[in-house]
Amino acid sequence: MSAKSEAKENGPDSKPMLGNRLFEGHKKYELTEETTCGVWFLRGDFLQRFANQKSYVFLYGLMGLILSAAYSYFNGTITTIEKRFQIPSQTTGIISVGNDISTLLVGAIITYFGGKGHRPRWMAFGLYTVVLFCLLNALPHFLYGPGDDALSLTMEYGGSTIDHNATQDALEKFHSSSLCKAKIESDDGPEAEGSSAPAIILFISQVISGIGGSLYFTLGVAYMDDNTKKSQAPVLVSLSYFIRMLGPALGYTLSSLCLKWYIAPTLTPKIGNGDPRWLGAWWIGWLLLGFIMFVVSSLLGLFPHTLPKAHYRRQISKMSNKSQVEEPDTKASVQDMIVTFKRLIQNKALMCTNGASIFFFFGYMPYWIFMPKYIEIMYKTSASEASLVTGAIGLVFSALGILAGGAVITKYKPKARSMALWNMTVAAISAVGLLSYTALGCPYTHDPVGEIQNGTVNYNSQCNADCHCDYVKYTPVCMNGNPYISPCHAGCKSYVTFENGSKIFTDCSCGQNQTLDGISLPSIAKAGPCKADCYKYFYSFLAVLCFLKFSGSTARTSNFLISVRCVDEKDKPASMGLGSFLLSLFAFIPSPIFFGYLIDTTCLVWGKTKSGKGNCWLYNAESLKYVLNVTASSFVFVGLLFDLMVWYYVKDVHIFDAPEEGIHEVATEKELTILKDGAAKQREAELIDDRKPDEGEP
Template sequence: MSAKSEAKENGPDSKPMLGNRLFEGHKKYELTEETTCGVWFLRGDFLQRFANQKSYVFLYGLMGLILSAAYSYFNGTITTIEKRFQIPSQTTGIISVGNDISTLLVGAIITYFGGKGHRPRWMAFGLYTVVLFCLLNALPHFLYGPGDDALSLTMEYGGSTIDHNATQDALEKFHSSSLCKAKIESDDGPEAEGSSAPAIILFISQVISGIGGSLYFTLGVAYMDDNTKKSQAPVLVSLSYFIRMLGPALGYTLSSLCLKWYIAPTLTPKIGNGDPRWLGAWWIGWLLLGFIMFVVSSLLGLFPHTLPKAHYRRQISKMSNKSQVEEPDTKASVQDMIVTFKRLIQNKALMCTNGASIFFFFGYMPYWIFMPKYIEIMYKTSASEASLVTGAIGLVFSALGILAGGAVITKYKPKARSMALWNMTVAAISAVGLLSYTALGCPYTHDPVGEIQNGTVNYNSQCNADCHCDYVKYTPVCMNGNPYISPCHAGCKSYVTFENGSKIFTDCTCVKNQTAQGVPLPPIAYPGPCPADCSSQFHIFLVIICILKFVGATGRATNFLVALRCIDEKDKAASMGLGSTLMSSLAFIPSPIIFGYIIDTTCLVWGKTCSGKGNCWLYNAGQLRYVLSFSAAFFVFIGTMFDVGVWYLVKDLNVFDDKPPKPPVVDEELKNLKNDPPKFGEDR
């Protein structure tokens, strides 16, 4: 289409052109409002050179990296947040589904209308809500501070000298309050620190983030697919997924670094980060993530409505197929939205694909949200180490799997049935891998000493019956490999402090020490949990995680292509919005709540206050491992059955549009344009 003919088509009353060149070569074409980068006064040749699919894929992937880092940072700091504000895992699960609740309520609707408008600007608007999400997550720290318990374990507030042996030092006052006492001054226990307000703030922040997350994931991929050739879509989508998948690694690594600092960085802690009472600086990362996200989302909003290269291809296609009647683009309306969603729900292949994803994510959700917590419980690692391992190792293999899957699809262009068959294989391997977790427990850990009564463990036995330990905080002690919840539960009435600052508890009525020959020893206990060597099982667990993440990630591109090609071109954004709504309502919302409840049922030691129970300090690792693994594998297996249905329904689906095209109707204007093709920068 020449500049002269375009002027005729626009007419004398049309808006003036913007003066930027669409193509550089022998012919020059004026940019339209639809293909121009920038907003308001932020326009020009400098921005226009980035109006290509490579720049978009990179920036879209970078934004996904930061977004994924934010969500994984929350997961990496869950245990610290629970300890700081005394939040049970079930409540944490409810908090984590806040973003899915907003996706359920408005995701499909806002995605439908956003898909009809300027999609990059809609994405930028949505991502600003995620910036607010980051700031709100840090707000509870500024409102409530580090907490009295954390302050009491610092040199500035607790006095005494520093001892870097975390399990051998505590404050005199704290030791005294944890001893066995024959009498108590009051029947009232300690009040719960803080209130439910921190949990409410965290929940609200999650709800707000769901708007931006749904717009990013749905409109972003649809915009990418609309502005690329079908043959290039797999590798570009895989590349953006690859960049995005590095985000969780960044998020967990950032949480690991932040948790190594004490929750009050300006104070000097008297315990090390291996102590179960350690609270890391969980709030710092949110400030950094919010700032970076604001900058990148602003840049993403500068992309044009349609990339110039894609706009040129569409003009060629229209001129080549003048004999075909082009279906007009329907304007956004409530009536059209209802018709669109009804059409999508009646698509069997699409609904089976969504069903497979729902059950797969339902089963894997607890391991994504609670993985650092699971590693801490199962293999006795610190919160910092658990976050670092989760992000830096397992998720890197996910990113590599996405790249490998995209490269194979781009090179060999498999049929839809082959892709569906591979999805079935991936699901089956995942189910078997989850079952293998049951064999990877740590045999060197023991539960606290207590008596089993009516199927439950009672830690108030005869030896500590007069100690009144109900409201004593979790302060583990150990003797001869037998752990106790606190010196009080071990019946210890006093302690001895040595010159080097270390301490031992004495006069412990529940501790029976003797030599191999049966000679009795003084009834003493040592501060801190009993040592446990779980390194062998932990390393095997990491190897299996890496294999499962790599294999599972190779199916991302295949699942995406099958879901996108089984619908009409005009329904892409609406289809992804519907899929997000279904995923939120049937997987992302119920799964964390259900599995959070399951995790809480395996708790052995709850923090106790007069107003109720707080967070869990110690779990039954063996019971948790079996219940979690079998439940997750069951849901993934059901998802495999839906993959079988997808395999059956997509036998005639064309993924790469490799059918020979009809002979085009070529006129003189199109002929001249093809003989003298314009150069288009770096995007070919």
């Protein structure tokens, strides 16, 4: 029944049972302070038109898309940041867990109090901290610039006014410093560029973002579930997840585009983006993401405390079930918070679900953070190409899997045990799939030429013993199909530059070319790494990756429904806050640090500075393939065991057939109107009965 026809039927003087004003929009519901859109002077019928489930799901998903894009953008640019500021992978892992540290410290507490208040405004407040996170991430570039190494690889190096003589002198000095020398001057060793300050700034930005991220992920989905019929929850949750999962695709694609530009876009680089020394414009995307996030988070904060339709449905439910005593919601307090968390910890189904998530995320975390690095190392792709493939292809399959999972659950409405069984199946597929990565490496990733001494590789061999290569920067060359760390390590004493800018290094003592007549000539090394044809193996890896992305994401909706249905409705925000706390403590914080350390153990070539060790320039791909994938698969398998316990404990959990929703779960608008009129007549009779003693009746 439309709003106009209802007004005609009830008469011009008819009023709703609650509230004192009406909103004439798509439907007519009472409006109170709790159900009114906007804040301060930003109120009105125009905003009220968007106070519905569809608008919220779209905007919440859009915000999640941007938020996920920001986190994946950081992952997509991580190798460039490491090269620019000489940061090891273990330090990068510590930086990436900054947001989880703040979630660990204040996430559960602030989520509890936020769940008792105006959730959309709490979310908007939190998301403003993520805007600050974006700006702080771009700050190191504006403080420290592109760096001397990046400037030395440009045509304009030497000043804003191009001086060709100065440029040539700078380039000559740069290349001659990487050649074999009979002696080394005291100032040949590179100084430590910058300091630890860039890493500290990046870490602080991550810590700040953890507040906003925890509020968004916990309060946002709880607000959606509370304002939605349980029969519609799966499709809406999966839809919001679908929109949100497109965020990493956007983030990686944006990082790919930005990394195609040189770190100093106004300068002309002398190398291509396939060169290991290439530094892309990693900082540009943060400015764009911060602006968009500020706009969308402001709109999200305009939603009311409760959506009008959900508020109206609850009032009808109360009047049609008067005999049912409703437990009043307690006010937020420290004592109630302790009681609430104690009640949740004793919930076996909830804790086993959290345990399964902890081990699953622990195993998958290195692929989310270090996947572009892994693809670069294993299949010799550029940073731009690795980010594009990781985002635009792999994560699209994740989004499709979420949609498929939500659609199946909505149509067939499986029981909790059936959902738990599917979660077990997905965990088993994931564990086997990650283990299969060990057979999908590229066999042509040759390591640089060196001598094994005491179990370690020493690249200062007899042929370059007198070249003083300790502080030479990583400038790979290829000679006779064998890669060398630098012309110095190949024993090259001079070089020739051609008109097209290409170079060859000559008089290389670590190799010889033989003519057909058996006459030895001075060997020649070509600038750049040796070419490796890894695309055939890369496509096989990509196929398995997409399958795992799709299958794994089909369990997202089922896992969420189990986690929110196994607790009381009043404990829903607190349970999600507790889950975020446990995930941060046992998965999100230790996993990047642990796997960052494992990745660093496979490093072959460390950058050296006068102040110590810099970032890793080259990894042992064969060792990395086994160390990373076997370890990650083991953690996912342990998560499978927790899923088995979840299957046992959720036997009494109801996903759809919630008795408290009663008739209004399937009632039409006309039936709701009849309930409303009947309840009004009943209330009127009660008021007459209350007045009888005053009229002197016995």
